[in-house]
Amino acid sequence: MVDHVLSWMTFFPLLAAAAILVLPGRLQSAFKWIAVLGAAVPFLLAFQVWLGFDTHLAADGRALRGAAPTLDAAAYGLQFVERAVWIRAFNIEYFVGVDGVSVSMVLLTALVSLVAVIASVRVARPVEPHHHSIAGIQVKERAYYGLILLLETGMMGVFVALDFFLFYVFWEVMLLPMYFLIGVWGGPRKEYAAIKFFLYTLLGSVLMLLAIVYMYIYAHPAHGSYLLADGSAAPHTFNMMYLSYHTQFEWVSFITGKLLWVLFFIGFAIKIPMFPFHTWLPDAHVEAPTAISVILAGVLLKMGTYGILRVNYPVFPAETLWASTAMAVFGTINIVYGAFCAMSQKDFKSLVAYSSISHMGFVLLGMSSFTQEGMNGAVLQMFNHGTITSMMFILVGVIYDRAHHRDLAGFGGLAKAMPVYTGFAGLAFMAALGLPGLSGFISEALVFLGAFQTHRVATIISASGVILAASYVLWMVHRVFLGPLRKEEYGEFSDLNWREWLSLVPLAIVVVVLGFYPMPVLDLMSASLGALRDFVLAAG
Amino acid sequence: MLGNQASLALVIPEAILGATVAGVMALGVSRAARSRGVVAASGSLGLLAAMAVAAWQAAGAHGSVAAFHGNVVVDAMVSLFRLVFFGTGLLTLWFAYASSEIDTRDFADMTALVCASVMGMSFMAAASDLLMMVLAMEFVGLLSYVLAGLKREDQRSSEAALKYVIYGAGASGVALFGMSFLYGMAGDTSIQAVREVLLGGAGEGTRQGAGFAPLGLLAVVMVLAGLGYKVAAVPFHMWCPDVYQGAPTPITAFFSVAPKAAGFALMMRFLSLLLAGVSSRLLSDGLMVLIGVVSIASMTLGNLAALNQRSVKRLLAYSSIAHAGYLLMGVATLPALMSATPDPSGFRAVYFYLVVYLFMNLGAFFVTSHVVTRLGSDDLGAFRALGQRSPLVAGVMAVFLISLAGLPPTAGFVGKFYLFWVVLKQGGAFYYVLAFIGVLNSFLSLFYYARILKVMYLEPSADTRPVAAGPLAVAVLMALGVPTLLFGVWFSPLLSAAGKVLG
């Protein structure tokens, strides 16, 4: 058992990245293995978190509301907590820990990052011919693995940070690696896609920054006083728990809770991405290399919904209730609009990208229901979508490596040439359309069950999303895998190699197991989500 | 208040610089001037000695001392700015040493001028008398005009110098006119005496104090106009892009940091001496709105104009105009200082940001200077594929740009964060709008900083030969880049230093 397990999970990839940066160029062949190690260690540590997590612990929000802030992490339902004063002048702490909402995301991040690194073992090579000079390749491999590990640190940090300042730092740290990973190793329109992703996300986060600073200044403890890690009292705080449960806000001039709620929500909605802020996603996905698409869809999109659950829900419960219908409506738009767009795509990858928009709509819809089933379904959907979409993007990458195009109309009959590949693809896409027995079904069913109680019309409209998903998936399977071989050369495609096996098998196991028995993940979140739901409803 | 003789010990750092100026001038007419190394070494020696003495004095001193019959004040703020100015001077010297844009024949003279200039700046930070203010401003201005026109056989450099002179003369005239009103109000050149008039304590009672408010506002606005020129705030910024582009790059780096910091030092010194505790609605509201509007105009215009620049020097010039706008946000918290319980935290944020700005902006200019020297152009195209051709230089440049854009985990983020914090803390719709526009501008600025990143890393170049960076360049890059990153995650010491300045 490792002490400070969350810090190790967060910063081990950074250490590996530093090692890759300083190693001499002649060890170039070792870089990828260091990167695999850098992602594998957090993955192994994730088991410790999973096994050691006490699923019954949850914050009793209403009791906390009447009490003074404490240093007792268990009272807030937090586990694996590490806490120390970082910058005293601003009462900033290094405060990490997980509760039921974040623990599944931490596990997902560890899993998807490892898969992404394995999937990129061969991909990190220069695209343009004139980069074939020795120096060029070295720099590029070094940079690629360094950035992907830095990205993992940022993602992991976002999910474990419990101090707003720390949260914001990790949130932004993630931005630049992503920008470069898309911009340097991406497809033909990579520059456009990279800058669009960058600017969109940044616009959201600067608005969030203003809201954070405002909260810092105008939040006052409702009872007692805020405490720093060493027990000293602080007049202001960035502590997410204190701001959630022990705070009274002072509203000055036109600033209200609703305004702050909206600022945060826009910042997060851009990441989800929620209609109408979604336009960066298809561009980024289509241009990004396979492993980066995997991380983008598998983990990054979840930061948006995670942020809403972590910030908007507990800090502004009354405003969250105020906006619940709007959230449900936007969720429905995402589901239906994303599905229609997916149906009309000619490019394999943009089809998967639009299906992500549709599936993230389920998360929004489930969250807005404020029922136990709906909220559990939403977070489970976040986890499941992470694994299923990762599989789909890897599968698209596999075929792109062989055929060098992704035109759906150009394929046909691949089932004959690549039976194993077709098997994995069938599994992933059936899971995506919500076939019972695979993980996607359970979370979508929970979302519908929960949302139907609260938002009846929206749920009925959303249900059409499942039918639409079935149609775009089945039509795609028909065009790509069935029928006669479209081209002679497709017959000579080799089936999956060991690297592709290694990256697909863990995800497939998760998808199948959770399809039959979702309790290992559901148990993790249920107590915390129940408490969060009660807390929000109590504000109504 | 100390007399002339008793004050001498307080200006030892400046005296050392004076001696350095004389020494380097003497070197300049000797054979030794043919070697850049000798000149750079002696200049560096003088600046380092001055910095050491300044630091030593700062460590031993507490409180503020009025010296030379109240002409100057020596306090922690002066100590901080001494280090900022002298450090900038030192780095400029090294930039110039490594640059091909400064002719060896001019190098000794340039060294002397830079040393004299930072000496004048440290008096700008210390001036507590109207006469001293004018003198120090003119001192720095005059030397800047010469430095701007340093580039031999370059029409643009001469044009830049001329522009600088003409705009500078106009701005000085306006500031001087304003000061003459202040003098007329008090019959004394001491800023403290003028404050007493505004307070209503002197002259014929409170009625007079109130009656002086409109004239006081007018005079302060005029002085601020003169200082606005020094810090290149809109609408006094017109000279800035031309001068920055025309001057040799190391000098541009110097201009982008030192006179700007000196202008802000003098502005805050002047405002806090003149207005601390002066509770006049007219003055506080008027100045708040005025400085706020100038701040908004500076950052917005600076950022918008930077968007389409091809010349990196020009781009950074507009970015420095925008940064003047961000800094002015902190100055706009002036009413907090004028209240019955003066709160100087707004000014403290400006000090903090200025120190951070020194590292990141000098760094960005140093890389530009390096590129100009090695590749002969400051066009964006020259930066193509720098990520492959010189990974270290490009990597550090990326850190500087990210910091200038205000993204974590760099010092620039902490600085901006501090500024937004003090602005939001003031409360009131005006400050919220100001902070909101500031944040939007931060976002806007990313467009052009990211463009440089994009060119360095994403655009291929026909020429893929590595661009060498010598040991001196690497040392300077590290000296600037490491603090830019370090202060992003560990800024307590810097904060406490900035806190001490007005604490």
Added chain:
Amino acid sequence: MSGELLAFYVLAGAAVAGALCVVLPPFGRNPLHAALALLATLACVAGVFVLLSAHLVAVLQVLVYVGAVMVLFTFVVLLLNLRREEFIGARVTPWKVAAVAATAVFAVKTAGAVLAASAGARAADLTAPGLQAYGGIRDVGRELVTTYLFPFELTSVLLLVAILGAVLIARREKGGAA
């Protein structure tokens, strides 16, 4: 209106009129005429100094500005032999109109502020015993080497480096030609 006040208004009015002539046509279009108008302004300002009993400053004004600086100006103008048509044209542009309007508003505001400030003030009695010699060479000299010694000395450093700068610029011309 006392004689002193009358003299002040005449001198001040003439100074402003001279300054306007420097930049406005018809004088402003001929460099030599403009220089002469400036001379008139400077002389009038010297007269105002006399009215304020600042005799030393008045004398210095005449010696330095009217004497040395203006001679240099005239010399340069004649040397460069600037013609009328090389000088600025006098077209009326929207910017100029705006500038004039802004100046007018500024002048009115300034006048208002000055009047408000001086409403309760009483003029200093320059004939009072302590002030009689004030502005004379002895008092100015004493101030210069006591209270203002530091700025005074700093000025000498400024002059030194200014000479250095001038040399640098002058040498540049030669270097450029070589």
